[in-house]
Amino acid sequence: MSLLVVGSVALDSVEPPFGKADDVLGGSATFFSASASHFAPVQLVGVVGDDYPMGQLDALAKRGVDLAGLERATGRSFRWRGRYRHDLNSAETLETHLGVFSHFDPKIPKQFRNARFVFLGNIDPRLQLSVLKQVEKKPEFVACDTMNFWIESRRPDLLALLEHVDVLMVNDGEARQLTDQANLLKAARWILERGPKFVVIKKGEHGAYMFHGRHVFFAPAFPLEEVFDPTGAGDSFAGGFMGYLARSGTVDQEHLRRAVVYGSAMGSFAVEKFSIERLLDLEMAEIVARVKEFRQLTAFEEELPR
Amino acid sequence: MSLLVVGSVALDSVEPPFGKADDVLGGSATFFSASASHFAPVQLVGVVGDDYPMGQLDALAKRGVDLAGLERATGRSFRWRGRYRHDLNSAETLETHLGVFSHFDPKIPKQFRNARFVFLGNIDPRLQLSVLKQVEKKPEFVACDTMNFWIESRRPDLLALLEHVDVLMVNDGEARQLTDQANLLKAARWILERGPKFVVIKKGEHGAYMFHGRHVFFAPAFPLEEVFDPTGAGDSFAGGFMGYLARSGTVDQEHLRRAVVYGSAMGSFAVEKFSIERLLDLEMAEIVARVKEFRQLTAFEEELPR
Numbered sequence: 177m178s179l180l181v182v183g184s185v186a187l188d189s190v191e192p193p194f195g196k197a198d199d200v201l202g203g204s205a206t207f208f209s210a211s212a213s214h215f216a217p218v219q220l221v222g223v224v225g226d227d228y229p230m231g232q233l234d235a236l237a238k239r240g241v242d243l244a245g246l247e248r249a250t251g252r253s254f255r256w257r258g259r260y261r262h263d264l265n266s267a268e269t270l271e272t273h274l275g276v277f278s279h280f281d282p283k284i285p286k287q288f289r290n291a292r293f294v295f296l297g298n299i300d301p302r303l304q305l306s307v308l309k310q311v312e313k314k315p316e317f318v319a320c321d322t323m324n325f326w327i328e329s330r331r332p333d334l335l336a337l338l339e340h341v342d343v344l345m346v347n348d349g350e351a352r353q354l355t356d357q358a359n360l361l362k363a364a365r366w367i368l369e370r371g372p373k374f375v376v377i378k379k380g381e382h383g384a385y386m387f388h389g390r391h392v393f394f395a396p397a398f399p400l401e402e403v404f405d406p407t408g409a410g411d412s413f414a415g416g417f418m419g420y421l422a423r424s425g426t427v428d429q430e431h432l433r434r435a436v437v438y439g440s441a442m443g444s445f446a447v448e449k450f451s452i453e454r455l456l457d458l459e460m461a462e463i464v465a466r467v468k469e470f471r472q473l474t475a476f477e478e479e480l481p482r
Numbered sequence: 483m484s485l486l487v488v489g490s491v492a493l494d495s496v497e498p499p500f501g502k503a504d505d506v507l508g509g510s511a512t513f514f515s516a517s518a519s520h521f522a523p524v525q526l527v528g529v530v531g532d533d534y535p536m537g538q539l540d541a542l543a544k545r546g547v548d549l550a551g552l553e554r555a556t557g558r559s560f561r562w563r564g565r566y567r568h569d570l571n572s573a574e575t576l577e578t579h580l581g582v583f584s585h586f587d588p589k590i591p592k593q594f595r596n597a598r599f600v601f602l603g604n605i606d607p608r609l610q611l612s613v614l615k616q617v618e619k620k621p622e623f624v625a626c627d628t629m630n631f632w633i634e635s636r637r638p639d640l641l642a643l644l645e646h647v648d649v650l651m652v653n654d655g656e657a658r659q660l661t662d663q664a665n666l667l668k669a670a671r672w673i674l675e676r677g678p679k680f681v682v683i684k685k686g687e688h689g690a691y692m693f694h695g696r697h698v699f700f701a702p703a704f705p706l707e708e709v710f711d712p713t714g715a716g717d718s719f720a721g722g723f724m725g726y727l728a729r730s731g732t733v734d735q736e737h738l739r740r741a742v743v744y745g746s747a748m749g750s751f752a753v754e755k756f757s758i759e760r761l762l763d764l765e766m767a768e769i770v771a772r773v774k775e776f777r778q779l780t781a782f783e784e785e786l787p788r
Contacts, residue, residue, distance in 0.1 A: 236582045262664060358568060361707045382688040383702065394702045394779050396689065434780040467784060473700050475779035476739040477775060 183297020191259035204297035207408035210452035212414025221245035225253035296320035398444035416442030489603020499563035510603035513714035517721025549758035602626035704750035722748030
């Protein structure tokens, strides 16, 4: 089924512990699309400046990402520069230039307005809500991300948005900040009381929780010998998660559990190379093999002690 | 089968975020025994001073812990005082008084020398090796713990000990310090090359890995709404792990996986109350129910995306 993503399309300059890359494809919608396109056709809505290397997006278009909603505005593209030291879980931001992204006002092309699955990447919650209003029929499943900046500066808008969202996907720090609860179970319950039927709390290298009613599901991060560049892992997770759901067309708990695992698998691939490189050269057989490995990672047979 | 533990028997004074306890039962051998005794008879070797509240150990004796190896020396018992702030994963040590523990020279009573399962709690690796030498027949399965202090000050002894150990159980910080590898897969491989067939790396609230050859198993920590007092969680984990193995008598990979889950379950109970309180009032039905919950926590059915 159709999967709509709204978010940033940026140029990243990253310095992981080994290597360095300048002005490579980045942004939440970019990572999301590269990941989700392995599962379902993706419709991207975003904005870039007139300096963006449009040719490089051909790789996404070839993977089935419809770029008709990518606005090209006069000005500079969103640029982010960051580095990672020993703690690969948190980037140190060196520079952020919002450029044309600071005036982003997402317009959903007519042919995207019947989207059944929607991912609202990390933008102003008022814009996230405006996107939902532009979708003609209530979508089957809406996921949204947010960040500390919006939690602080747009709290009422964010809470209003949550009433229209099926799953909130945030990291542990954001969940704690939003809810003022240190304990993640309590944080999740707080969120579940405000609209979303599901909450996914991502803990980076420590895995991800999904909460649904009284149910808790956990998927570890895939243990990798080399985490090359952690940038985009969260949006690649979201892409795998929503892509899997859009492909299956079913949003019950069993499918949501699998979606978390597919998300974790996609996040684990994303960090193996710079930018979306690994997501582009990836094949379904590799994804399926990694999901099998995920299953082995936590598999045990129950047996009462004799 | 018989399970021998050698380690500290102490008096703890702890200040978790809520509440406060003074001079309660603590120490690695104490937590280990309280936990393991749910699965198998335990033989404890340790030392206390003449100030130790021996009557309080009756609760352990009633649970099948043989205290014949608990030496009573002239002097003060090992005392530890610590507190936890927001990060329940790491205690802040306020005071440590080793007392009679500083001259601990474990003597294994004759009737304990045929132990088939041995847990070497966190003591000087030279003493850990001396314990193994006192066991008459090579045990079926030996687990050992250690800490930063021994990794720094007794490195050659620790490496010599590893050659005689089946599983090293350490936390992530200790694994990194021992191996000088930031990546846990690489750290585990380093350790596996030095003797142990299995390595368990505990990450506190972030769960535990077990490595065996090229296999990796992961058990999340059980998500609790209230972590009351984290003291002793690691030794309670070890008690559940070794207790389960001693009870089953089988040490293949399948049983080791289950042992990690039983260990995680026991660790999750230990933190619900002060000291060994929760471990003492625990029933097997509760343990089995929690193991089932662990299974639900990570359970998903594989299914190829359609």
